[in-house]
Amino acid sequence: MKRWMKFFKSLSGGILILTLVFVGTFFAIDFSKVKAADGTAVINFNKVYWGDFLGVGIQWDPQDGSLPEIDSTMWDKVIQRVDFMNAKFARVMINVEDYFNGSTYNWNSVVMQRLYKILDYCQSRGVTVMLGNWWKPSWASSFTDSRFLTAICDLLNYLRNSKGYTCIRYYNFLNEPNGEWMYGENPPDLETRWNNWKDGIIALHNMLSSRGYTNWVQLVGPDTAYQDDWVDRALNNLGSQMGAYEFHIYKDYDSQVYNGEIEATVGAKRNLINSSTQSNKHLWLGELGMKEGKDPIYDCQPRVTTFEYAVVMSDGIAQVIRAGGSGVIPWCLDDAMHLASSDGTLKKWGMWNSLGGKTVGTKTYPISDQNLRPWFYPVSLFSKFFVQGSQVVEVSGPSIPGVRVAAVKKQNGTNWDVSIVVVNNNDSAKSILITAPGVTNTAIFKQYNFFASDQPKDNDGFPLPKMDRVNNLSNGILVDLPSRGVVFLTTLNGGTPVSVSSNLALNKPAYASSTENSNYPPNYAFDGNLNTRWSSAWSDPQWIYVDLGSVQTISRVKLVWEAAYAKQFQIQVSTDNVNWTTVYSNYNGTGGTNDITFTPVNARYVKMYAWQRATQYGYSLWEFEVYQ
Ligand SMILES: [Ca+2]
Structure with missing residues (x-):
């Protein structure tokens, strides 16, 4: 009896499971149809915030001279990892003391040999290098000491002209020159630090310029952490010296990232530069890191081993891109670069520790330290897909705390490769609809998930795509994220590019029934500039039209009204400028932006x-x- 009861139980259990699977499948399909997004992000591929993205880069310094060498097996692994990231932007820092003691040069010191290994890689892979100097050498009498500045110029000359490292494009005079932590026992006051740095920059630029080096290397800075106003001061006082602007952000609390403070800060600096005569200059974050949970004694960030740190850093990176930053370099690549001054142990801030298994001072690091830490996953995908030469485009919404969407496009023939990141740094799960009006084709996007319980990887620990999304972005792609998580959508690495209709009316000849005065001509409505406008005489009726230059198929018109808008209006089209057809009528206009679609004509x-x-x-x- 027991036996057949068992059989019966297992049989009914099987039927029950099958039934549940069937019902579950049925509901899953039905559910996805009716499921509403928590918010919508609208990508405007025709609105470029910054047209020359440098990349999500790497901080890759030669190891301190006293550290044991990274063994060749591990070095190969480092190269494999950096290759996977496809990093094309690097901040590399050394000290003048690493090759010059105040009287003689040593181009073959341990640190210099380690530097060449890094620069060999950068040169062979086309990585743009921002080289830099940590601090003023002890033998230099001042920040304008000619031996100090000569040593920098001689270094740049040696690396470029003797060693052939044309990858070095930018030079950073001093690390965090505003920080009292950079000045030892008796730091000068903040104003003196500013004057020291400013005077040094002017003198160094003079020397670089007199040697003709400014043709191939540009000074960047102020490289500050915390005193962001040094960017403003550099912009106003050192415009002819600075080739680009960069600074650091370390947030004391995760809540400041959640609040969008990084985006606000970088955006404010970008706007400041845009509104100056130096609007073509880059702005990037030379270092980005999180202070919450930091061990201040040993200068370590124990949270680099946690999933939540990876999400917070992803949020920060997405914010820099959204703000129109040219690039961002997360601090840092590898623990095996620097000693903490307090006890001679490694500063733990990296995405791995290449000295795992080795003894440094009194401490032996476990071999498992060589493994990739959680934040490699999203950072490597940022680096891989938000590639150099991309254009950062506008993303509006969603207005959900902690949710960030950033997007870039890069020309691929007549189409665009597109990469999108969606970060949910919120306590609850979110479904975000990603849309992009003007996209005209169905494309294949590779979706990568970085969730606590779902992050597909290969045998090397490198991210793998979760699935393909085959969509027309103008219809939208719904992205589901659990509380804390990151999703990447990209047409790179096996996807197919996106076709985007451009504004067919841009800079085309324009005609109107009247103009209010000569400040508001009709072509100002077709110049792509939201600060210029056409305005008619104060009477009815009025009209304005554009000549596209040839007959084309169109299905969309976008009007951006000033406060003086039309209550009643039509969109009319013509192939001969004689016979007009009405394709849209509005008898109750409300102004603002009208995004009007109609049957293709x-x-x-x-x-x-x-x-x-x-x-x-x-x-x-x-x-x-006017759009296709
Ligand atoms: Ca305009």
């Missing part, structure tokens, strides 16, 4: 015709865009 001339104003003024458009 052939047109060469596209007109906004209005007969009822919303205000006593005329009709005024910041922009009038």
Whole structure:
């Protein structure tokens, strides 16, 4: 009896499971159809925030001279990892004392040999290098001591012209020159530190310039941590010396990342540079790190081994990209670079420790230290997919605390390779709809998930795609994230590029029924600039049209109204400028932005015709865009 009861139980159990699987599948399908997003991110591929992205880079310093050498097996692994990241931007720091003692040069010191290994890699892989100097050597009498500045110029000359490292494009005079921690026992006051750095920059630039080196290496800075106003001061006082601006951000608390403070800070600096005469200059973060949980005695960040640290860093990186930063370098690549001054142990801040299994001072590091830490996963994907030469595009929304979406595009023939990151640094799961109006094709996106319980990897620990998403981005891609998690969508590495319709009316000839005065001509509605506008006379009716130059198929018009908008208007099209067809009518306009779509139609001339104003003024458009 027991036996057949058992059989019966297992049989019914099997039926029950099958039933549950069937019902579960049925509901899963139904559920996805009706599931609503918690928020929508709208990518505008036609709005470029910064057109020359340098990359999510690496901090890769030669090991301190007293550290044991990284063995060749581990070095091969380091190369394999950096290759996977496809990093094309690096900050590499040494000291003048590593090759010059105040009287003689030693180009073959231990540190210099280690530097050459790194620069050999950078040169062979086309990595853009920002070389730099940690601090003023003890033998230098001042920051303008000519022996100090000559040693820097001689180094740059030697590395480029004797060793052939044309990869060195930027030079950073001093690390964190604002920080009292850089000045030993008796740091000068902050104003003196500023003057020291400023005077040094001016003198160094003079020397570089007189030697003709400024043709191939540019000074960057201020490399500050915390005193962000040094960027403003450098912009205002050292515009002719600085080739690019960069600084550091370390957030004391994760909550400041969650609040979007990194994006606000970098965005404010970017806007400041944009509004100056130096708007073409790069701005990047030379170091990005998190202080919460830091061990201040040994200068270590024990949280580098945690999943949550990886998400917080991802949030920070996404914020720099969103703000229009040219690049960001997370601190740092490898523990095996620097000793903590307090006790001669390694500063633990890396994505791994190449000296795992080795003894440093009194401490032996476990072999497992060589393994990749959690934050390698998202940082390597940022580095791999937010590639150098990309354009950072505008992303609006979603307005959800801790949720960040950033996107870049890079030309691929007539199409675009696109990479998108969605970070959920929120306590609860989120579903985010990613859309991009103007995308005209179905593309294959590779989706990578970095979740606490789901992060596909290969045998080397490198990220693998979770799945393909085959979508037209104009319809949207729904991305589900658990509380804390990162998703990457990319057309690189096996995907297919995205086709984006551009504004067919941009800078095309424009005509209007009237203009309010010569400050508001009709072509200002077609110049791609949201600060210039067309404005009509203060009467009804009025019209404005654009000549696309040839008959084309169009299905979308975008109007960006000034406060003087139309209450009633139409969009009319024509192939001959004689016979007009109405494709859209609005009898209750509300101004703002009208993104209008209609059945595709052939047109060469596209007109906004209005007969009822919303205000006593005329009709005024910041922009009038036309799309396929
Ligand atoms: Ca305009």
